[in-house]
Amino acid sequence: MMIVPIFFTCFLLLSSSHASVQDFCVADFTAPEGPAGYSCKKPATVTVDDFVFSGLGIAGNTTNIIKAAVTPAFAAQFPGVNGLGISLARLDLAVDGVIPFHTHPGASEVLVVVEGTICAGFVASDNTAYLQTLEQGDSMVFPQGLLHFQVNGGDTPALAFVSFSSASPGLQILDFALFKNNLPTALIAQTTFLDVAQIKKLKGVLGGTN
Amino acid sequence: MMIVPIFFTCFLLLSSSHASVQDFCVADFTAPEGPAGYSCKKPATVTVDDFVFSGLGIAGNTTNIIKAAVTPAFAAQFPGVNGLGISLARLDLAVDGVIPFHTHPGASEVLVVVEGTICAGFVASDNTAYLQTLEQGDSMVFPQGLLHFQVNGGDTPALAFVSFSSASPGLQILDFALFKNNLPTALIAQTTFLDVAQIKKLKGVLGGTN
Amino acid sequence: MMIVPIFFTCFLLLSSSHASVQDFCVADFTAPEGPAGYSCKKPATVTVDDFVFSGLGIAGNTTNIIKAAVTPAFAAQFPGVNGLGISLARLDLAVDGVIPFHTHPGASEVLVVVEGTICAGFVASDNTAYLQTLEQGDSMVFPQGLLHFQVNGGDTPALAFVSFSSASPGLQILDFALFKNNLPTALIAQTTFLDVAQIKKLKGVLGGTN
Amino acid sequence: MMIVPIFFTCFLLLSSSHASVQDFCVADFTAPEGPAGYSCKKPATVTVDDFVFSGLGIAGNTTNIIKAAVTPAFAAQFPGVNGLGISLARLDLAVDGVIPFHTHPGASEVLVVVEGTICAGFVASDNTAYLQTLEQGDSMVFPQGLLHFQVNGGDTPALAFVSFSSASPGLQILDFALFKNNLPTALIAQTTFLDVAQIKKLKGVLGGTN
Amino acid sequence: MMIVPIFFTCFLLLSSSHASVQDFCVADFTAPEGPAGYSCKKPATVTVDDFVFSGLGIAGNTTNIIKAAVTPAFAAQFPGVNGLGISLARLDLAVDGVIPFHTHPGASEVLVVVEGTICAGFVASDNTAYLQTLEQGDSMVFPQGLLHFQVNGGDTPALAFVSFSSASPGLQILDFALFKNNLPTALIAQTTFLDVAQIKKLKGVLGGTN
């Protein structure tokens, strides 16, 4: 009976396009990175482990000054999302925990509250603030590039999962950008209108110099 | 003292760009839709409620044949995500629940398990199947357009949140596409190699005609 | 007369942008691939042969079970289309030939009938089937990621050219994805509602295991 | 037996995402156009005719000065391709027919020869010309925005189908752009280095003024 | 002589694609806006004035607290750039003038100094600050979404033109986002670590409430 060999011919024909399939582009961290993301691992070396990330099941350590932790599952941690325009992170907020004002330069974000209560907000380009208290199961979207924050709004720990419209959304934390580097204090004062004493105080906390 | 009026001048200048800000494009379901999504609501009518969606906090009804439910928060349900390249859904899987083979024609998906155990998998263009049992906190990515499924892999209900790299990812369920419409049985047989009896049986269950 | 040397100066100036020209990015299969496609050959090594593909002039072998053949001219076969968002394929359908239900995860497709009659169709996300009998010169579009098929609708061989909105559109054939790998039969039954006997029968034909 | 009504519940749930499906965006020529294309027809009014175009089956009229005809199937003629990043055209070249130098500002092009012989070429930014004589079944790619041409290279009529990486690729014919409008002759001379007599001669043929 | 009428036939054929040309999409501010920009004016109503903007020839008024002015030529002011992925602005910096820390959520920026000296800088996601003193003719790029500033670095007025990789880049000024709205002082303190006195002082200057 000829069916199997005949089909095999068909398979050969069709699979000749195999090498060109870009179903996915699992990140190869040893090859060059480009504007669209990491280079792709050879398909033959890809396994299901590349598409699965277990790090979000572990609570971040919130015994720090912000009583909060962000655990990213971006392309750098989760190679299977490379090139697919999506990534994740886990937010842990202890009581009084705060994810301070920050932006993601390359992505919009959606947040889902899994435990507790989170007060979240963002500020639009016209300076309008959009604030909401989110209960378990509520979700909120933070449009790309806008300043936003999340604060534990209850008296129990809060947990949220966030996702991003990029495999490498970036994360710029306002206080770190201003006070955790060597930007001269006078220049910060000139470009933020903050008082020199205030700047020096926060540089002291965060380790900024100059 | 001149500071406030002088700054006001500056504000006027800068805010002259206000009308052009496309920080976001909250869906206006009454205006035309285009290839990039829904038209935008006038900024003056946007409120924080447009950016918040509460429907994912409610368990879907799983007393159905698949013992599972998908609750979408796509642009059609969650107008704030319109144009931002991201959306969400909630998956509820009762014991033995199944989200049968399906694709999202316009998006990649990432899933995070919040409760229970989920066996998930996708098939690549070269017919390789990538399968994994996911525990609470595990995440998995399903690349754009590929057939995939999720099955409750434990003996308690399972809950997951999924996010997509598009505000309107689409959802094509294989069984519905084949057996829940008026595609002639003979044509389905010819294009799937399934037996006519099998096709008729599933059309009977799903309500397909012809 | 000074015209030529003076112009030469101008040429030098303008041609200093030569190295940055990305008129095209002919695929270099020896360098890493990224999410946007293959790396580019050095411009100095590019020839017109990179932009010309002769494989579509040869009829595919249709002496197989589907009595049909697909000959791709994707970036993997046709390096000149790399990065340009377009590619081609040739469809040969003998009498009774069938291109069974399949999707292209990364591209929309347009088909033009060159010889014979083709019955084609796709199913939308709302399960509506769009079917048409296409005569010579007719064209039809199959939107990205949706299940579709082509069947010879006449009693002579049919020939069509198809083009795609991606240099690497991918090709997922439904029967191959389900029955031509090691997906366990019980899992396929659970996620497709097909009978175990039906699954085993098609695995037998297509070479699936488990 | 409860299977059908229970499944119906599931169907209702899933189909609540129906309105958001952007499987396709068939052009509605009566609504506003945007940068991404035409507005979409309401899904309920879409039929299979929107996805099928029959105009490419009819030979263009080549009894003109170029002995050639281009029949477009762009979004303006073929509403189903709107928003899908692909479109088509038919080229008819009588003996000695010429599609003169032109560009597509918004798309790359691939051509397949269906009948006859075509001499085609394009010029890259570094002024290298890539020329090839194409026989039946040969295909060639013309990268986006570059000047290119097609000439009947045999002594029988030639037919080709071309496809584009945009639903609205545009078409700028060099001679028409220069000589078929009201650009002043002196300005054309200054910006092309052509002789005034040459410009006037071609304006005369093509109907340019000034 | 038949040349003109024959060519006219050709013209009719080719110009049948006229309505679909998306060479440009001049903003129609009276029609709905979508995620990709404003709707397009009907081609018949477009004039050269839509593609020309004269507002950047006029110095902005710098007699304000920042001694600086930004004059935008975004799609809202310059309808011809709508949909083209580019826009402009003029920066005037009097002596001691400052464009304080700000971001463009939707675009990268390049700046060219036309008069005077400008000290400019941006901060990357890893908190590294990139600072440079720019003289006349120097240009600098500020990657999308990152905090950056410009300060007059000399003792004469400075003038720069900036361009953006979007027709609607947005502009979020840090001080305005924090202190020029109704964000509660306690919430700002919690999410910025600034002292309450500092916040109240800047709210007083900028007109913030709560």
Place this chain on the structure above:
Amino acid sequence: MMIVPIFFTCFLLLSSSHASVQDFCVADFTAPEGPAGYSCKKPATVTVDDFVFSGLGIAGNTTNIIKAAVTPAFAAQFPGVNGLGISLARLDLAVDGVIPFHTHPGASEVLVVVEGTICAGFVASDNTAYLQTLEQGDSMVFPQGLLHFQVNGGDTPALAFVSFSSASPGLQILDFALFKNNLPTALIAQTTFLDVAQIKKLKGVLGGTN
């Protein structure tokens, strides 16, 4: 005091995403180029000099036949713009200087006049010419891929800065594309309708062969 070490924990967590930050992708000219641009330099080797370009402060040499010069700051010259969708150039036009008809295959362009008067224009796909005399401070946009030119419109030298919606916009100069290579004269005549004598004359000036 525990604040600094505790914060350090937080910093470590957050900075674990450092390697994935794609704030920018400074061109590494030694690694492969892809469809989206050059590979990225390792972040540790990036300095502020990568983001600054000084070449636009120097007047181009206009003692040539076109009495004009174009100085590009594309990704090939200005590595910091790689992947950011923007680039620049400087135009110098001596009295009677001309930038002859050309296109940018991959970008739209905006021009700002800094000194003198420039007569500029472009031709749309429907052959309409849009012309304007631009004074100092005026800006004009040239949509992607369309033929356009700039001519000194006054009796003093003119200077303009132009920016592009791509880091590698390309530049195809009409006369060079036609007359500065080895395209056979007969073929040019056939595809442009220019007289053979005219073609030979311009080939003589520009160095074309055949």
